[in-house]
Amino acid sequence: MDGSENEGGTKPLEFWLQDLERRMAFVQPEHTVRGMFFRGMLESFRSLGDETLVGRCLEASGHERFVDFFSYSVRVQSQLLLTALPTLARHYGSGEAALRQVGRRSISDFLGSVTGKAMLMMAHGRPRPMIDHMPTGYRVAVSFGEMKVAWSGPQRGTLSVGLSFLPPPVYAGMLQGVLEASRVQTFQAAGRETEGLGVACDFSWE
Secondary structure, three states: OOOOOOOOOOOOHHHHHHHHHHHHHHHHHHOOOEEEHHHHHHHHHOOOHHHHHHHHHHHHHOOOOOOOOOOHHHHHHHHHHHHHHHHHHHHHHHHHHHHHHHHHHHHHHHHHOOHHHHHHHHOOOHHHHHOHHHHHHHHEOOOOEEEEEEEEEOOOEEEEEOOOOOHEEEHHHHHHHHOOOOOOOOEEEEEEOOOOOOEEEEEEHH
16 A cells, blocks of 8 residues: 655645645636536545535535536635645545545546546556556646656656646545556555646655
């Protein structure tokens, strides 16, 4: 199983809330995300048995429901996370761990979609092809930024996103979800900030 968090150790919840707010300040109207991720986030909150939290998140988002392949402002995603993160942090032990679970759940939802199932089929369940296909899935899911994968060995590399409105632990969770779907048992994934609003996540597996 994965045993890594972000570089620099576990940061306090307030750090991640401020990071989300800082990134949200740069959102433009053309920055959108598919509704499947919002719906998945709300379902993951509901699975904790906290309907009050789901209600508060919907109120903060300004939407009563989300349609999977409809595009919504990424600002909505930030508002959902800002509302939910304190509760999620208490449940998972830290803000960092909670954000990682958000990323892990987003990949689970994506792999259950038509595009995600096609990606799984093309990769034959193998980890390296699945990671190589992540930038293609990313382009389907969001309207901004560019995701790239650079390999430094047969089973290690770096996933980078040039413009991200999500903190680094979310991408570590995404990689965790992909590797788990590939049935990899032992792996590492650690996210870090890069220039501007960029994010990079170093990963490896055995």
